Amino acid sequence: MATTLKDIAQATGVSLTTVSRVLNRDPSLSVGTATRKRIFATAAQLNYQKMPASPEEIKPRPQKIALVQWYSKSREQDDLYYMAIRMGIEQCSQQHQLEVIRVFQNNLTQLTQPVDGVIAVGKFSADQVQLLRTLTANLVFVDDDQFAAGFDSVITDFKLAVQQVVAVFLKQQRRDIGLIYGTETTTDGQRQIHDPRQIAFKETLTAQQLYRPEFTFQSDFTNQGGYRAMQQALTTLGDQLPHAFFVANDPMATGALKALQKAQIAVPQRVSLFSFNDTVLAKYVYPELSSVHVATELMGCTAVKLLCSRFQKKRPPQRVELGTQLIMRASTNLESE
Known part of the structure; x- marks a missing residue:
């Protein structure tokens, strides 16, 4: 025995x-x-x-995934949009019993052990995509459309959101509409990112014969970037300043609002402002900012679910486009006029 x-x-x-x-x-x-x-x-x-x-x-051994954030830790603190996506990934990963290894600023040297999958958040060049591909075949991109390259992608429907914002302004009889948008490059400097909101804005207003290129101002996606862009608009346009501005994200919008207030231009009475992303910043300024709400946590969780489905079986790449919601606040409330 x-x-x-x-x-x-x-x-x-x-x-x-x-x-x-x-x-x-x-x-x-x-x-x-x-x-x-x-x-x-x-x-x-x-x-x-x-x-x-x-x-x-x-x-079974917990599956390990790398959460590759293209922003640094400090930059993420300034742009809560990407932080919210990361938190959505981490919360959903915990539910699926995945071990998450954080990698900031696309610094893959931080990875000291093999991983079963990668969720890449932000924007990446072709070289960076191929480098990520060498880590694992299980690769999902969030906020970067890499579907044509053969990878799962989770993105936002920018075009419809912009059309809806323009419709709000037109309903308020504000036909002179300005834009403050941003530009960025990937961390390796190999790819310049064209703001999809700017593209949708131009297409939407051109279709209605309302597009005015002199009403559009480019900067970076920061509070100071929005402040500088609005100051430039005030200086160059003077009394011809548009009665409505669409701003590409909340940090830029808070900067633009500060510039208008410094110039003693009433919001929303003289200029109506509409922002994008709807982070907590939109509610902590006066007047509170109307903003396009992006389902950031859902974007992160959707990426986790796509990755889990890849663990289970081979399949063709998927592209998931999530809708948005307009959140109306005081920066577009014209009842006091």
């Missing part, structure tokens, strides 16, 4: 529980070195063979 743990316990005079924990190398067990040696020696002498675990007892 095969030797059992009970046989070893009787031969050593040690409890069955202690024998089991010693042979399973339980690091939390406090037992003397001599007792450990006696148990292992007796097990070897009696030719003890550990029984394989049943399928119910076998716990």
Whole structure:
């Protein structure tokens, strides 16, 4: 008959529980070195063979994923949009029992161990995409449409959102509409990112013969970028300043609002403002900013679900485009006019 743990316990005079924990190398067990040696020696002498675990007892290794954020930690603090996406990924990963390894500013040297999948958040050049591909075949992009390159992508429907914002302004009889938008490049400087909101804005207003290129101002996606762009608009346009502005994100919109207030231009009475992303920033300024709400946490969770489906079976790439919602606040409330 095969030797059992009970046989070893009787031969050593040690409890069955202690024998089991010693042979399973339980690091939390406090037992003397001599007792450990006696148990292992007796097990070897009696030719003890550990029984394989049943399928119910076998716990699979948690799958590890790399969450590659193209922003640095400090930059993420300034742009809560990408932070919210990351938090959505991490929360949903916990639900699916995935171990997440954070990588900031696309610095893959931070990865010191193999991963089963990658969720890449932000914008990436062709070279960066191929480098990520060398890590794993299970790759999902968030806020970057890499579907044509053969990868799962989770993006936002910018075009419809912009059309809806323009419709709000036109309903308010504001036909002179300005734009403040941003430009960025990937962390390796190889790809310039064209703001899809600017493209949709131009197409939408051109179709209605309302597009005025002199009413559009380019900057970076920061509070100071929005402030500088609105100051430029005030300087160059003077009394011809549009009665409505669409601003590409909340940090820029808060900067633009500051510039208008410094110039003593009333919002929304003289200039109506509509922002994009609807982070907490939109509610912590006065007047509160109307903003396009983007389902950032859902974007992150959708990416996790796409990755999990890739773990289960091979399939063609998928492109998921999520809708938005207009959140109306005081920066477009014209009832006081």
